[in-house]
Amino acid sequence: MNDVIAFEDLPAGRIIPLGELVVDRDEMVDFARRFDPQPFHLDEDAGRDSIFGGLSASGWYTASLWMRVYVDAVLSGSTGQGSPGVRELRWLAPVFAGDRLAFEVEVLSARLSKSRPGLGLVEMRGTARRGDEVVYQFESTGMFGTRG
C-alpha cells in the first residue's frame, strides 16, 4: 500500500471529505480589500443593503478556501499535476464571516490520458456546504500521475 494518492485511487464515485473550517472575518475582508473590493464584501452596512443581505465573502475567497482544504487533504500527498480548468462554478448562497463550512470532493469520472502516458484525467465535483445548504460548487479536471 502506497500512501501517495495516485490516479488509481480516484475512481468514479469516490467521495473524499476535505474537512471543515469557520470563515475568519479578518482574512475574508483582507482578501476582498486586495482582490475584490466591492462595498458588500468590505462593509457591514453596504452588505446589509446589498442583494446578499450582509457582509459577504468574495466568491474567489470561498473558492480559495476550498482549494486550500483540497490541497491539504488530497493534493499534497498525491501525484497531482495541476488542472486545466473549471466548469459550472456556482456561488449558490452568500458566505458570511463565522460560517462553518464543510468541504468535499467527489470523483465523477476518471480516464487515462491518450496523449500523455502515465497521466490520468479525473473529473471531479467540489462542494462547500453550510449545514445542509450547498453554498459553493464546481466541476473540474484534475491531472494525476499513475502509479506505473
Place this chain on the structure above:
Amino acid sequence: MNDVIAFEDLPAGRIIPLGELVVDRDEMVDFARRFDPQPFHLDEDAGRDSIFGGLSASGWYTASLWMRVYVDAVLSGSTGQGSPGVRELRWLAPVFAGDRLAFEVEVLSARLSKSRPGLGLVEMRGTARRGDEVVYQFESTGMFGTRG
C-alpha cells in the same frame, strides 16, 4: 450622461480593456502558501520539474488578479450586484512571476431579469493575455441594476 456603469452600458459586443499588471513574485508565492501550497507554486526547483516548467502562479491567484482589475475598471463605478457563477474557466498556460498580463472583459449578451425588475443579467467573457497568448479565460454572468 451618468458616470456609473449600469446594465444599459453593457450591450453585447462591448469590449472593455481592464489594464495591465506585472505578476509580483512575492505576492504570487504568498497567495500559494496560504491557499494553494502545491510544490510547483512555492518552489523554483519543484516548478522546473513540474508539467509547468517553472515556478507558476496558482490558477486562483490569476483569477483573483483578474477580479481586482475588473472591480477597479468596471464594478467599482457600476450598479453591479455580484455574480451567481462562472462557466468554462480555463488556465490555458502557466503564469510566471514577472509576466506582464493584459486583462479584458467582453460582453457576450445582455438581458433583463424576468423575475427581478430593475436587474439585468450580463453574460461576459474575461481574458488575461501575456502578449498574444491567452493564459486565462472564463465566462460569467454579472448582475447589474438598470438606470431606471
